[in-house]
Amino acid sequence: MRIAIGSLQQESNTFCPVNTVKADFDQAYGWDMLEKLNISDILEEVGAEVVPTLYAHALPGGAVVKEDFLELVEGIVSALPVDDLDGIWLYLHGAMYVSEIGSGETYLLKCIRDKVGYDIPIALAMDFHANNTEEIFDLANVICGFRTAPHIDKVETERKALRCLIECIEKKLLPKPQAARAYVMVPGDAMQTALPPLKQIMATADEMEKQPGLLCAQVFGGQSWVDTPFTGPSMVVTHKSDTRKAKEMAETLARHFYDVRHDFKFLIEAVEPDEAIRLAMAAEERIVFISDSGDNTTAGATGDNAFMLNRLIEHGAKNVLLAGIADKKACDKCYAANIGDELTLTIGGSLDKTSEKANIKARLAHRSDVLGYTGDWVGRAAVLDMGGITVILTERRTAFTGEEIFKSVNINILDYRIVVVKLGYLFPDLARIADRAILAFSPGSSPERPEDMGLKRIHRPMFPFDDDFID
Ligand SMILES: [Zn+2]
Numbered sequence: 001m002r003i004a005i006g007s008l009q010q011e012s013n014t015f016c017p018v019n020t021v022k023a024d025f026d027q028a029y030g031w032d033m034l035e036k037l038n039i040s041d042i043l044e045e046v047g048a049e050v051v052p053t054l055y056a057h058a059l060p061g062g063a064v065v066k067e068d069f070l071e072l073v074e075g076i077v078s079a080l081p082v083d084d085l086d087g088i089w090l091y092l093h094g095a096m097y098v099s100e101i102g103s104g105e106t107y108l109l110k111c112i113r114d115k116v117g118y119d120i121p122i123a124l125a126m127d128f129h130a131n132n133t134e135e136i137f138d139l140a141n142v143i144c145g146f147r148t149a150p151h152i153d154k155v156e157t158e159r160k161a162l163r164c165l166i167e168c169i170e171k172k173l174l175p176k177p178q179a180a181r182a183y184v185m186v187p188g189d190a191m192q193t194a195l196p197p198l199k200q201i202m203a204t205a206d207e208m209e210k211q212p213g214l215l216c217a218q219v220f221g222g223q224s225w226v227d228t229p230f231t232g233p234s235m236v237v238t239h240k241s242d243t244r245k246a247k248e249m250a251e252t253l254a255r256h257f258y259d260v261r262h263d264f265k266f267l268i269e270a271v272e273p274d275e276a277i278r279l280a281m282a283a284e285e286r287i288v289f290i291s292d293s294g295d296n297t298t299a300g301a302t303g304d305n306a307f308m309l310n311r312l313i314e315h316g317a318k319n320v321l322l323a324g325i326a327d328k329k330a331c332d333k334c335y336a337a338n339i340g341d342e343l344t345l346t347i348g349g350s351l352d353k354t355s356e357k358a359n360i361k362a363r364l365a366h367r368s369d370v371l372g373y374t375g376d377w378v379g380r381a382a383v384l385d386m387g388g389i390t391v392i393l394t395e396r397r398t399a400f401t402g403e404e405i406f407k408s409v410n411i412n413i414l415d416y417r418i419v420v421v422k423l424g425y426l427f428p429d430l431a432r433i434a435d436r437a438i439l440a441f442s443p444g445s446s447p448e449r450p451e452d453m454g455l456k457r458i459h460r461p462m463f464p465f466d467d468d469f470i471d
Contacts, residue, residue: 001048029055052079130223176238177238229458266439268437277317306349326395
């Protein structure tokens with residue numbers, strides 16, 4: 001059998017003023033892309049002839065620029081043969097928003113169908129935070145997604161979608177995924193699959209999946225920093241042949257999600273920024289993490305806001321690490337100086353004009369390239385010691401999600417009492433180190449509370465803006 005594979009991923013934040021361009025994507029063409037994926041052994045096992053297209057992944061950020069997006073789409077579509085193909089496997093995000101186009105995934109799938117038609121199956125592996133359009137349910141034949149948030153089953157999801165695709169090819173199936181929506185907007189950090197109420201909904205989906213004929217019963221939580229009419233949770237069930245049964249199951253999951261809407265709570269302490277700093281300074285725990293959640297780069301924010309740094313200075317906080325602030329100009333100044341030099345710098349506000357700047361005096365302690373959160377090097381960084389507060393500057397937006405990233409700039413987290421990160425919930429690697437984690441409702445383009453986002457285009461009714469709209 002002949003299977004084409006492709007992967008295009010970026011999680012958009014339409015409130016982020018910095019658009020995403022092609023250069024922001026880590027790209028691999030041809031056979032190199034197989035190195036980035038986790039499906040080679042399965043393809044080999046079934047003796048598939050593989051048609052590689054394009055792998056392109058970017059850090060979450062602002063909407064993707066149309067022209068750049070179209071080039072990436074062309075990278076996938078042009079590699080597809082017009083005929084003589086048995087199926088297509090795609091690993092997408094699901095919340096990619098493209099300027100002047102809208103849903104990137106939907107547009108890509110339309111272009112693919114225009115070329116290959118509707119007689120071969122397309123299986124998708126997607127992120128739990130996908131905002132699915134109605135069209136995507138008609139364009140794909142199997143829709144699988146991560147079952148965990150934080151995501152620890154990316155590999156399993158890639159493989160599951162491929163196995164479903166192979167079954168469709170072998171049995172000549174063209175399933176039609178059925179969907180139902182829950183008009184419930186839940187802050188990303190209140191949706192963790194290991195904890196109630198999402199844990200129970202996932203358990204229901206797991207049970208459904210065991211039923212004969214089911215390929216996938218998927219709960220998508222949606223991503224609320226994308227202001228569109230299709231933003232929000234969707235339940236997608238793919239049955240090999242019984243669309244009525246699949247629809248019923250999707251509706252059951254959606255009803256469950258709606259019924260527990262009041263039970264979604266922030267799963268760590270979540271307070272105003274000043275309170276977060278006060279709590280951390282007074283804490284008895286060894287290491288306290290504070291999430292600067294409004295400027296969360298993994299949610300697409302710019303990561304250039306010095307707001308929390310200014311608050312920390314005002315509170316006189318000591319033994320603090322702040323990771324990091326994106327500021328290319330300030331980073332360049334550090335590379336023009338010598339290690340140990342005392343520098344006077346203005347940092348922050350380099351990308352988003354609503355971000356605060358901070359005027360600081362600091363000793364240049366270290367500089368080197370920094371690892372990105374997908375394991376690639378993402379440019380230069382400098383470590384500044386302000387005497388009590390250590391700040392990591394990066395020339396590009398980055399996300400300090402794991403210990404290795406800190407180590408790449410010569411930082412040992414254990415040397416600090418308070419660690420401020422531009423994240424929402426802590427990724428598992430950091431959660432393990434944190435004796436206590438506090439989420440600060442800081443300003444920026446990734447505010448946690450839907451009420452603070454300024455959403456204008458979403459479907460209404462939508463909880464928490466509306467309530468009791470279903471009997
Ligand atoms: Zn996600």
